Amino acid sequence: MDTLQLTNQERINELIKMRELSKLAGGEKRIAAQHAKGKMTARERIEMLLDDGSFEEMDMFVTHRNTDFGMENEKYYGDGVVTGYGTIDGRMIFVYSQDFTVFGGSLSETMSLKICKIMDMAMKMGAPVVGINDSGGARIQEGVKSLAGYSEIFERNILASGVIPQLSAIFGPCAGGAVYSPALTDFVLMSEHTSYMFVTGPKVIKAVTGEEISTEDLGGADVHARKSGVTHFKAESEEEGIMLIRKLLSYMPQNNLEEAPVYKCSDPIDRKEDILNHIVPDSPNIPYDMKEVIHTIVDQGEFLEVHRHYARNIIVGFARFNGVSTGIVANQPNYLAGVLDCDSSRKAARFVRFCDAFNIPLLTLVDVPGFLPGSGQEYAGIIIHGAKLMFAYGEATVPKVTVTLRKSYGGAHDVMSSKQLRGDFNYAWPSAEIAVMGASGAIEVLESRKLAEITDPDEKIKYMKEKEVEYKEKFANPFQAAALGYIDDVIEPRNTRFRVIRAFEACQNKKVVNPPRKHCNIPL
Numbered sequence: 164m165d166t167l168q169l170t171n172q173e174r175i176n177e178l179i180k181m182r183e184l185s186k187l188a189g190g191e192k193r194i195a196a197q198h199a200k201g202k203m204t205a206r207e208r209i210e211m212l213l214d215d216g217s218f219e220e221m222d223m224f225v226t227h228r229n230t231d232f233g234m235e236n237e238k239y240y241g242d243g244v245v246t247g248y249g250t251i252d253g254r255m256i257f258v259y260s261q262d263f264t265v266f267g268g269s270l271s272e273t274m275s276l277k278i279c280k281i282m283d284m285a286m287k288m289g290a291p292v293v294g295i296n297d298s299g300g301a302r303i304q305e306g307v308k309s310l311a312g313y314s315e316i317f318e319r320n321i322l323a324s325g326v327i328p329q330l331s332a333i334f335g336p337c338a339g340g341a342v343y344s345p346a347l348t349d350f351v352l353m354s355e356h357t358s359y360m361f362v363t364g365p366k367v368i369k370a371v372t373g374e375e376i377s378t379e380d381l382g383g384a385d386v387h388a389r390k391s392g393v394t395h396f397k398a399e400s401e402e403e404g405i406m407l408i409r410k411l412l413s414y415m416p417q418n419n420l421e422e423a424p425v426y427k428c429s430d431p432i433d434r435k436e437d438i439l440n441h442i443v444p445d446s447p448n449i450p451y452d453m454k455e456v457i458h459t460i461v462d463q464g465e466f467l468e469v470h471r472h473y474a475r476n477i478i479v480g481f482a483r484f485n486g487v488s489t490g491i492v493a494n495q496p497n498y499l500a501g502v503l504d505c506d507s508s509r510k511a512a513r514f515v516r517f518c519d520a521f522n523i524p525l526l527t528l529v530d531v532p533g534f535l536p537g538s539g540q541e542y543a544g545i546i547i548h549g550a551k552l553m554f555a556y557g558e559a560t561v562p563k564v565t566v567t568l569r570k571s572y573g574g575a576h577d578v579m580s581s582k583q584l585r586g587d588f589n590y591a592w593p594s595a596e597i598a599v600m601g602a603s604g605a606i607e608v609l610e611s612r613k614l615a616e617i618t619d620p621d622e623k624i625k626y627m628k629e630k631e632v633e634y635k636e637k638f639a640n641p642f643q644a645a646a647l648g649y650i651d652d653v654i655e656p657r658n659t660r661f662r663v664i665r666a667f668e669a670c671q672n673k674k675v676v677n678p679p680r681k682h683c684n685i686p687l
């Protein structure tokens with residue numbers, strides 16, 4: 164069409180037509196195929212994610228530049244990704260959403276340029292980026308241009324890390340290079356049964372190693388939520404996943420120079436909960452559910468758990484105290500007695516670092532019998548993984564409040580936001596036991612010579628019991644630590660919410676700066 168001959172109205176009509184074409188992307192047939200799989204289109208996902216009518220699209224007329232394999236004859240406006248900006252609860256967000264109806268959402272040079280433009284904008288404006296992934300990976304027809312495009316995105320993910328929040332939703336295939344951009348972001352969410360992530364797919368695995376495995380078992384949402392921990396969240400549907408992203412963002416600031424939004428709190432800050440006085444069983448070996456404690460003390464009982472299915476011996480997630488967004492890390496006595504192992508240490512370390520990077524205060528609830536002993540854990544590198552958590556807490560400069568509910572033994576005591584790792588307020592319940600190790604283990608070590616001399620088994624047990632009582636009187640309480648000032652106060656459990664809120668209030672103007680350096684060298 165000779166646009167020079169067109170009237171202004173005809174030009175406007177042409178624009179409207181081009182927009183319609185861009186919105187149709189790969190065409191009605193492919194859109195129907197997408198729906199038939201129980202998946203939304205790229206645009207439908209964005210519409211659901213953002214506040215009504217707030218989406219402004221960019222680069223909708225971009226087309227690929229490839230002329231190999233007859234590709235010059237197959238072009239679609241937008242080239243497989245919808246990008247732009249809009250708001251969530253009135254706050255600016257940049258977004259990209261891969262469009263599976265165009266070459267399976269595969270990544271071309273121009274698609275990379277579109278995504279990079281969005282990421283650069285988000286960095287410039289100091290706003291989060293949400294990436295919705297649904298892609299067959301590198302666009303095969305473009306060869307190394309596509310690989311280079313991925314690296315351009317990776318580099319931006321890396322430079323944006325700790326500056327703006329980056330969230331990845333996986334709503335379709337995500338193979339090869341496509342998994343690494345999400346892995347570089349702060350939070351990953353997968354939809355059940357319609358998404359998967361793996362570096363190499365089942366066919367390649369079979370060819371190389373002979374192993375036969377289904378797509379779902381290799382890289383489905385359930386596997387990554389429970390076993391690998393690659394995904395922080397799994398959602399039953401895309402809708403649920405999108406609502407979760409909106410909620411998750413409400414706990415975060417726009418960037419590392421801001422604070423998270425403070426919500427109006429109608430929950431009384433001095434709410435006393437008698438149930439907490441009875442929640443810890445009298446016997447130290449009987450478990451209880453730490454989540455009950457969390458739900459009882461936070462605003463309106465609302466807790467957004469992160470990594471719910473992975474390393475369940477530690478709980479991490481977001482809540483609010485008097486309207487202020489707070490990261491919670493808590494040992495879970497209900498699962499493996501709340502012991503620290505490789506996976507739980509890594510899980511919590513990453514969460515602590517996210518909160519610290521984005522000025523979100525940390526509450527740590529301690530009931531930990533120690534690090535999990537055994538060759539399995541030692542060979543898996545518990546030393547290095549435990550050190551990650553210690554490093555993360557010791558490095559963190561955000562307000563840190565710690566409450567020890569029951570056990571706090573050995574190295575795990577030091578790691579779990581102890582006073583000496585710059586904990587600001589460290590409280591304990593009267594049921595706290597703070598010591599190098601539990602009574603029976605301690606007596607085995609301290610009394611080994613004496614115990615070897617006692618031949619009568621009944622005598623031996625009697626002697627051990629006596630020694631354990633002696634040991635417990637000295638250490639199985641919070642008062643030795645309180646006498647030394649390592650615990651700032653022993654508090655009544657029912658009053659925990661109020662004491663935590665007061666402690667965070669006292670931290671409001673906290674300023675701690677770490678020594679200048681290029682970057683730290685956290686034990687990876």
Ligand code: HXC
Nearest residue numbers: 266267269298299300301302303310313336338339340341
């Ligand atoms: C170009 C692709 C494509 C790709 C899919 N398509 N993947 N086009 N490059 N990588 C196209 C198909 O030709 C098809 O086009 C349309 O997208 C839909 O694909 P189908 O196969 O019909 O869909 P489905 O059966 O749902 O299977 C989806 C799929 C499969 C599982 C993603 O397409 C697939 O295995 N694709 C290849 C995945 C892959 O190996 N990617 C490279 C990873 S390596 P039509 O015209 O028919 O609609 C990598 C390296 C990056 O990414 C490294 C960076 C560090």
